[in-house]
Amino acid sequence: MTELTRRSLLAGTAAAAALPLAGIVPTDAAAPLSGKQAPGFYRYKVGTMEVTAVTDGLTIGPLSDTYVANASKDAVNAALEAGFMARDRATQPYTPVVVNTGGKLVVIDTGLGPAMLQQSKGTAGQFQTNLAAAGIDRMAVDAVVISHFHGDHINGLIGPDGGAAYPNAEVMVPAAEYKFWMDDGNMSRAADAAKPAFQNARRVFGVVGSKVTQYDPGKDVAPGITSVSSPGHTVGHCSYIVAAGSDRVLVQVDITAGMAQLFVRNPEWQFGFDMDKQLAVQTRRKLYDMAVAEKMLVQGFHFPFPGIANIEKDGNGYRLVPIFWNPTI
Numbered sequence: 075m076t077e078l079t080r081r082s083l084l085a086g087t088a089a090a091a092a093l094p095l096a097g098i099v100p101t102d103a104a105a106p107l108s109g110k111q112a113p114g115f116y117r118y119k120v121g122t123m124e125v126t127a128v129t130d131g132l133t134i135g136p137l138s139d140t141y142v143a144n145a146s147k148d149a150v151n152a153a154l155e156a157g158f159m160a161r162d163r164a165t166q167p168y169t170p171v172v173v174n175t176g177g178k179l180v181v182i183d184t185g186l187g188p189a190m191l192q193q194s195k196g197t198a199g200q201f202q203t204n205l206a207a208a209g210i211d212r213m214a215v216d217a218v219v220i221s222h223f224h225g226d227h228i229n230g231l232i233g234p235d236g237g238a239a240y241p242n243a244e245v246m247v248p249a250a251e252y253k254f255w256m257d258d259g260n261m262s263r264a265a266d267a268a269k270p271a272f273q274n275a276r277r278v279f280g281v282v283g284s285k286v287t288q289y290d291p292g293k294d295v296a297p298g299i300t301s302v303s304s305p306g307h308t309v310g311h312c313s314y315i316v317a318a319g320s321d322r323v324l325v326q327v328d329i330t331a332g333m334a335q336l337f338v339r340n341p342e343w344q345f346g347f348d349m350d351k352q353l354a355v356q357t358r359r360k361l362y363d364m365a366v367a368e369k370m371l372v373q374g375f376h377f378p379f380p381g382i383a384n385i386e387k388d389g390n391g392y393r394l395v396p397i398f399w400n401p402t403i
């Protein structure tokens with residue numbers, strides 16, 4: 075067997091590459107750098123329904139000391155390095171999905187909103203731009219389903235002009251979320267650091283106005299989309315099962331709300347932003363065990379884009395197994 079060294083590989087490549095160039099006069103003209111990413115959306119079928127995962131972009135911030143409440147920063151950094159990620163950094167992608175059920179066009183969560191697009195100089199708040207790039211008119215959206223009231227999920231209910239981004243859509247929210255975040259008593263009792271989230275919910279739903287429907291988990295929010303109770307990250311957090319025929323996808327939303335590579339592998343780790351951390355761990359295990367047992371694909375709001383993966387048991391934790399990019403639908 076031939077020993078394939080880096081040197082022989084490079085030499086071989088250079089020799090092969092030189093052949094077609096024989097007789098051609100080289101020029102110094104270089105193609106200009108693009109400096110721009112392609113619009114981010116990815117489509118797949120669930121039975122007869124079509125899902126489009128649309129990126130809202132990504133934020134990178136410093137890793138706080140309490141990013142994982144029950145693990146040391148050293149342990150978190152070791153896990154980041156083991157997962158080929160930079161130390162001391164929290165990288166957070168955001169991926170809402172659109173489901174075309176055949177009869178209805180449904181958006182699940184809305185991203186950080188166009189205001190963030192300006193504030194972040196284009197790195198986050200891209201959802202509405204990418205939605206248009208995917209050929210989806212926000213005026214044609216029939217329903218917007220909200221999983222919970224954190225800003226990365228609700229702020230995109232507001233459009234670039236400051237009005238409702240989906241003026242023709244019914245906005246559906248978990249009843250327990252609405253009750254919790256709109257309660258003045260809860261707001262006044264909340265820690266100062268948590269108060270802005272209450273104020274933000276009031277600001278956003280003040281713009282959306284009266285077209286808000288509250289739902290309880292277990293209900294179908296649209297034909298083929300069933301809400302699943304998954305509390306812990308917030309009190310009324312909901313996930314969804316999108317099902318058609320024998321095809322089923324768990325749209326988990328924030329079952330792992332931090333970097334998925336950390337919390338999927340270490341499901342007992344308590345994410346600093348989970349409101350009820352023990353309950354969030356229980357919910358994570360429950361839903362992942364279900365996905366493993368039933369071989370369901372999992373679509374994660376904070377997974378690496380496009381956010382769709384298989385999940386399997388791996389020791390005491392789990393492992394995400396990416397799908398192949400499918401060039402057809």
Ligand SMILES: [Zn+2]
Pocket residue numbers: 224226227328331375376
């Ligand atoms: Zn989130």
